[in-house]
Amino acid sequence: MATIFSRIIAGEIPCYKVAEDDKFFAFLDINPLVKGHTLVVPKQEVDYIFDLSDEDLAAMHVFAKKIAKGIQKAFPCQKVGEAVIGLEVPHAHIHLIPIQKESDMLFSNPKLKLSEEEFIAIAKAINSSL
Template identity: 35%
Template structure:
């Protein structure tokens, strides 16, 4: 069965894409814990972390670091958090988010009432920070597309 994330990657459902390459995409979540909260997702439907091939996991981790560096620059966050849970969608994904404190690590603090314009603005902030850091070749041409 096709996962929710595959449907987003395939353009069947909307997404706010900040990164795309042959192995993975990154898009901001609709329920951010902090502004800029981004999901790093392999294009392949890998159910969870322990089933990921080593090369894919290494790629996702490097990409999470790159996204985190952009978030840190954009929001002046003292830390970047990396969370792997995956209970809500059976498709491996890494949560990468700017963090100021332990509350930044709790899904209980996820906001589901953020206006679409604010979600768009946060995604554009991540995209701009990635471009400024020299990663423009991997920033999709439009916010809503996983293609370059």
């Protein structure tokens, strides 16, 4: 059975897409820690990020770097933090989170509740900054 991320990539489940190429897909986390919190996933369905081939893992990080630079332009921040947890969805993914301080990356922090209009504006802002 396809993961929720595979279904998002296939267009079966709507998302706020930021960017994609032939191997990777970036979209907004629907339970963001901060505005601009984005997920980067491989189109190949792999549960554990370190099960990706060396080539694909490297390429995923290069793709994530491009997205992170766009996030930083759209949402000025100290840095864009990167986290790989991978326990909630069995599909490799990288969290890219604009941060001002280390505690902005605590996944135990309350999640933002954003409107559809806000999500659309955030995705457009990042995409246009790429």
